[in-house]
């Protein structure tokens with residue numbers, strides 16, 4: 001049973017932040033509620049006050065910012081809104097692809113990207129793409145605003161660098177250039193993903209060499225993380241060489257992930273699956289240079 005709580009409906013981020021300051025640990029921010037209400041029903045969190053962020057205007061916008069050449073997504077944008085957004089489809093189709101695989105229709109229609117990132121459940125998808133794409137997370141609190149890279153934002157399982165009275169207002173994804181392509185490979189047999197691998201490759205204009213690679217893995221570590229050991233094996237090499245040596249490249253996953261045994265499988269299984277998905281992700285990203293799609 002859900003215990004009774006008082007619902008506050010602030011009109012601004014500053015008011016939301018003030019309410020959190022006033023009620024302290026008795027209060028929590030509430031977006032779609034798909035995680036929050038579950039943990040409250042389980043009695044894992046007990047809030048006497050919920051601060052509804054949905055009443056704050058303009059926190060759910062999705063726009064292309066030509067000045068910074070980035071996709072700006074309001075924290076209150078739902079997974080469905082992002083998946084169906086023509087702006088996302090035009091500028092960052094890979095994000096729409098990832099959102100398509102998230103949860104079920106009921107959760108997607110109310111669950112928000114901000115809630116997904118703030119809850120920091122290790123078995124999640126958008127955070128892994130955000131880390132690979134070097135997205136920035138905008139936070140606003142009583143002492144002003146600040147931007148953190150997605151990598152800095154995620155601290156551990158269910159743990160982020162967000163201060164208790166800070167509201168995440170926006171996620172900013174730099175748009176891929178003309179010689180950048182990406183792929184996201186996901187696997188799962190429960191409701192939540194067991195594994196997610198995001199690969200973003202930038203090639204030289206002739207598409208022969210890898211100039212820069214960014215590979216991130218989610219679900220197997222406590223937080224989504226770059227696989228820098230894998231990236232170091234790819235950068236500077238020719239695409240042909242990378243594709244020829246995928247087995248060798250994926251072996252470095254051994255020292256790079258720290259999975260735990262859980263309902264999704266043993267640590268050994270997850271490590272082996274990560275190698276498979278790293279290989280598939282690199283192959284899929286390379287294949288995208290043969291088509292017109294830009295990410």
Ligand SMILES: Cc1cc2nc3c(=O)[nH]c(=O)nc-3n(C[C@H](O)[C@H](O)[C@H](O)COP(=O)(O)OP(=O)(O)OC[C@H]3O[C@@H](n4cnc5c(N)ncnc54)[C@H](O)[C@@H]3O)c2cc1C
Pocket residue numbers: 028029030031032033034035036037053075076101102103104107110111112113114115116117118119123124125126166167168169191192193
């Ligand atoms: C059945 C099921 C299947 C799922 N499958 C997937 C999946 O396949 N992939 C995946 O990635 N996710 C999956 N999820 C997770 C889902 O994406 C999240 O539940 C959803 O995005 C959370 O958003 P919300 O708006 O409901 O957050 P809420 O539940 O409202 O909030 C979650 C937490 O974040 C805080 N919070 C929310 N918004 C903000 C903000 N703007 N600023 C500061 N704090 C904030 C809240 O205080 C709370 O602690 C699944 C969830 C369910 C229930």
